[in-house]
Amino acid sequence: MILRIGIIGTRGIPNYHGGFEQFAEFFASFLAEKKHDVYVYSSCSHPYKENTFNGVNIIHCKDPEEKIGTIGQFIYDLNCILDARKRNFDIILQLGYTSNSIWRRLLPKNSIIITNMDGLEWKRAKYNKGVRLFLKYAESLAIKGSDYLISDSIGIKNYLKNEYNVDSKYIPYGAEKFESPNIKRLDKFGIDAFQFNLLIARMEPENNIEIILDGATKSKNKTTFLIIGKYNNSFGKYLKKKYKNQKHIKFLGGIYDLEDLNNLRYYSKLYFHGHSVGGTNPSLLEAMASNSLVIAHQNDFNYTILGKDAFYFSGVDEVTKYMDTLLQKNNYSIILENNLIKIEQLFSWPKVNNSYLSFFKEVYEKN
Numbered sequence: 074m075i076l077r078i079g080i081i082g083t084r085g086i087p088n089y090h091g092g093f094e095q096f097a098e099f100f101a102s103f104l105a106e107k108k109h110d111v112y113v114y115s116s117c118s119h120p121y122k123e124n125t126f127n128g129v130n131i132i133h134c135k136d137p138e139e140k141i142g143t144i145g146q147f148i149y150d151l152n153c154i155l156d157a158r159k160r161n162f163d164i165i166l167q168l169g170y171t172s173n174s175i176w177r178r179l180l181p182k183n184s185i186i187i188t189n190m191d192g193l194e195w196k197r198a199k200y201n202k203g204v205r206l207f208l209k210y211a212e213s214l215a216i217k218g219s220d221y222l223i224s225d226s227i228g229i230k231n232y233l234k235n236e237y238n239v240d241s242k243y244i245p246y247g248a249e250k251f252e253s254p255n256i257k258r259l260d261k262f263g264i265d266a267f268q269f270n271l272l273i274a275r276m277e278p279e280n281n282i283e284i285i286l287d288g289a290t291k292s293k294n295k296t297t298f299l300i301i302g303k304y305n306n307s308f309g310k311y312l313k314k315k316y317k318n319q320k321h322i323k324f325l326g327g328i329y330d331l332e333d334l335n336n337l338r339y340y341s342k343l344y345f346h347g348h349s350v351g352g353t354n355p356s357l358l359e360a361m362a363s364n365s366l367v368i369a370h371q372n373d374f375n376y377t378i379l380g381k382d383a384f385y386f387s388g389v390d391e392v393t394k395y396m397d398t399l400l401q402k403n404n405y406s407i408i409l410e411n412n413l414i415k416i417e418q419l420f421s422w423p424k425v426n427n428s429y430l431s432f433f434k435e436v437y438e439k440n
Contacts, residue, residue, distance in 0.1 A: 074434060077110040079160060079184070081153045082168035085115025085133075086126055089329050091275070092355035093168040093191075096246060102127040103426040112160065114153040132156060146172040154179050164433055170215030171208065177218025185440055187433070188219040190229060190241065213237070221436055223429075228374050242432050247425035248358035248416050251335040258336035262299070262325070267402060269297040271341035271365075273334065273356045274348065276302050276309030281347030281370050286316055288392025295321040296342060296396070301334070303327040338363035342402055343395065346375065354378075358420050361412035366402045368395050382411040 080097050088094040097113055104111040105128030113129055115121070116136035124131050134152040138145030150173035157165055158181045165180065167173060167188040180186055190212070216222065216233070222241035224230035230243045256266055270289070274280040282300070289298050304313050304324050316322045328334055338344060344365035348354045349372050357378060360367055369375040371385040384399070386392050402409075 074437070075109055076104075076433060076437060077161065077163045078104060078112070078433070079157050079162040079165045080111070080113045080168065081150070081157065081165060082170075082173055082189075083113065083115075084136075085119035085121065085131065086113050086129065087121055089120060092246065093189075095355060097168060098126075099247065099422055100426055100429060101129040103422075104430065105129045107430065109430075112162070114156070116149060143172075147175065151176050151179070157181055157184070163437055167215070167219070170211055172211075174211040174214035174218060177214050180218060185221070185436055186219045187221045187223060187436070188215050189223040189225060190215065190233065191225075220440075221432075223432070226374060227377055244425060244428045244432065245420055246355050246358055247422040248355070248362040248420050249422050250413060250416050251339055251363040254339045255332070255336055256340065258333055259340060261333075262337070264297060264299070264340075266340040267342050269299055269341060270343045270345065270396070271299050271301070271337055272345045272347070273301040273338075273360075274346075276304050276306055276312060278308060279348070279350045281349060282312060283315075284386075284389055285345045285347050285392050286312065286319075286322060287389045288386070289322060289396060290316065290319055291389060291393045292396035294396045298322045299337065299341075300324045301326070301328050301337070334359070335363045338365045341365055343368055343399060345392070346370065348375070350374075358416065362416045362420075364409050364413065366399070366405055366409065367412070368392070368399075378415075379412070382408045382415075 080101055083094045083097045084090045086094060086098040086101060088098050101111050101113050111129050112132055114132050114134055117133050118136050118139055134149060134156060136145060136149035138149060154173065154176050162184045164185045164187060167186065169191040170188060216237055216239055222233060222239060224233060224241040224243050225246050227243060230241050233239050233241050259266060272282065272285060274282060276282065298321055300322065303326060304310060313324050338360050344360045344367050346357050346360060346367055346369040349370050357375065367379060367383040369379055369383045369385055371387045384395055
């Protein structure tokens, strides 16, 4: 069975943006390797301009976001959907719903629409009340406009069932066990192995970055703290200004080279994960897969993934305590090994990719 599959809802591949783009890159490449006819929609502002990538067809669509701001996302999604109407796809995989669900009536009727519902976007603190109300509405539209739903966490699956009485297929995000550390990769950052703490996140309030950095400021331990993530939004600029006199706190901006990121995770002393909204967060799995000692925000999403194999915080004082008391990473070898086992058994990319493809075949045969 050869399927013709379109993937929308991302900025494009290869990944220069975030979790869905990373997934689209891995999954689409897997589909192409399996000889399926796969297309990924890409923003015209994406730096990769070729028409194929790893056997995947790239469809470049006009995206005015850089010129007109957020409303441009809606226009980009509209352009992708209008193009998809001409392609006769067997299946369209939508990654998220934030700016594409309002166009649900324009989705091609002869394609099976499968939507990965992402996290609880309407709970994000960066949005005002009006935007949150819209996102909650958009969530309901995405459910109405989809033939099938995918949840990448048990928490999201339960939420969709309780809130909308709809079933969804649970397929988590993936990660690949990092097995080729290269200490020379640290040279460009001017740091030594296991002599720095690390946080990788978008600069958004619900990622609890301020609590973590307040804890780092309060700690007597002034180990170098690296913050990775674009800081060109208002909250990022606020954080950078607030901690400008904390010489051990260093904002590196966005880094998308996976080898650099994996080596930074592998050679970090403590890895802080403050995400509190969403499903299976990609950066958390990648930290686990890179042998990171994780200090995570206390919430159900994180605990579902990590269980007892992490340390948890909910406030500044707990962050400070961990910084002052947790010593060498190798003292926690059992925790690290347990997380690597989880990656291999539950969250490996081959398992995730095959789960998606099996689900696609199952629903295609039903229709």
